[in-house]
Amino acid sequence: MALKIAFSGKGGAGKTTLSALAIKYFIDKKITPVLAVDADPNANLNIALGLDFNETIADIREEVLEGKVMNGETKNEFILRRLxxxxVEGENVDLLVMGRPESQGCYCAVNHLLREYLSKLARQYKVVVTDTEAGMEHLSRRTTDDLDVLFIVANPDPVSLRAAIRIQDIAGKLKLKIKDKYLILNRLNSTPPLFLKEMMESARLNFIGSIPEDLQVSMCVQEGKAVLxxxxxxxxxxxxxxxxxxxxxxxx
Ligand SMILES: Nc1ncnc2c1ncn2[C@@H]1O[C@H](COP(=O)(O)OP(=O)(O)OP(=O)(O)O)[C@@H](O)[C@H]1O
Ligand SMILES: [Mg+2]
Incomplete structure (x- = not known):
């Protein structure tokens, strides 16, 4: 069974960067193959991984709804083939891009099939790392269920931390199947200041550690190069x- 990890947090907190660095960890430790899932409609994990993509899960969903299933192919066969x-196949990491959220329409049946196939696909990997969109929409749409670890990423400021607290609350209320939730403070070179510590403690955030400000990483992202x-x-x-x-x- 694949180890399933996701990164969530406020916009710009560092989800994509840390997702790519986490994938690098598993590749370095030879815990492969890794499946990278870009669940942000504004997909850019591919850049951090140095991969290109053309099509997304959203495209498959629309194709099924538009009746583009080929003659002689069942809906199941079509979805499996398109998946x-x-x-996108990389050296030790493959990439799956979820794409834009669904528009109006009856997606229940196709979503059900997609979920089934995605969980089958995930079983072929040692690790699945998901980069989620900012905000809590993905949690309420329940695309982030069944996780071993949800890393909630926040920058060391009250606004970012409040967003992290909201994510933890929503994940709790929806009773998502997440074994562990941890807070990571990103772009912090020291121990957390007292006021942040107090906020974390009163919200019972499970703080696991900080990531320092790293010029090499920010330059790499600015230049559009692969963090991986x-x-x-x-x-x-x-x-x-x-x-x-x-x-x-x-x-x-
Ligand atoms: N530890 C770090 N040191 C320096 N720069 C960082 C660090 N973490 C992230 N950044 C920079 O912060 C910016 C935002 O990071 P990133 O794109 O990973 O955030 P995000 O949470 O995925 O954003 P979005 O919500 O837009 O998807 C990028 O320019 C990235 O280079
Ligand atoms: Mg991102």
Whole structure:
């Protein structure tokens, strides 16, 4: 069974960057193959991974609704074939892009089939890392259920932390199947200041660690290059420790 991890948090908190660095961790440790899922309608995880994509899960959904299932093919066969076609294959990591949210229409049946096939697909991987969209929509639409770890990413400021608290609350209220939720403070070079510590404690956020401000990472993103291609970064090292701590805790 694949280890399923997702990164959520306020817009710009660092979800995509940390998703790519987490994928790099699993590749470096040879815990492969990895499935990267870009669940942000404004998809850009591919850039961080140095991969290109043309089509998304949303395209399949629309095609089924528009009756584009080929003659001689059942709906199931069509979905399975198209899923294989849109899957972008990298060296140790494959990428699946969810695409735009559904417009009006009756998507229940196709969504049901897609979910079924996606969970079958996930079983072919050692790890699934999902980069989610900002905000809580994906949680209420329940595309982020059945997770081992939800990392909630926040920058060290009250607005970002409040967004993290809301995400934790919504995840709790929806009773999503998430084994563990952890808070990561991103772009923080020291221990959290007292007022943030107090906010975290009163909201019972499970703070697992901080990622430092890393010029190498921000330059790489600014230049549109792949974070996955960076050999060694301060941000990556900090995230590696966090992931290792979580993995170690579970094997104890
Ligand atoms: N630890 C870090 N050090 C330096 N820059 C960082 C760090 N983490 C993220 N950044 C920068 O912050 C910006 C936002 O990061 P990123 O795109 O990963 O956030 P996001 O949460 O995915 O944003 P969005 O909500 O728009 O998808 C990027 O320019 C990225 O380079
Ligand atoms: Mg992003």
């Amino acid at each position: 294989n076609e849109i899957l 291609g960076l050999v060694s970064t301060r941000a990556g090292e900090a995230l590696y420790k966090i992931i290792e701590e979580r993995l170690k805790k579970k094997s104890d």
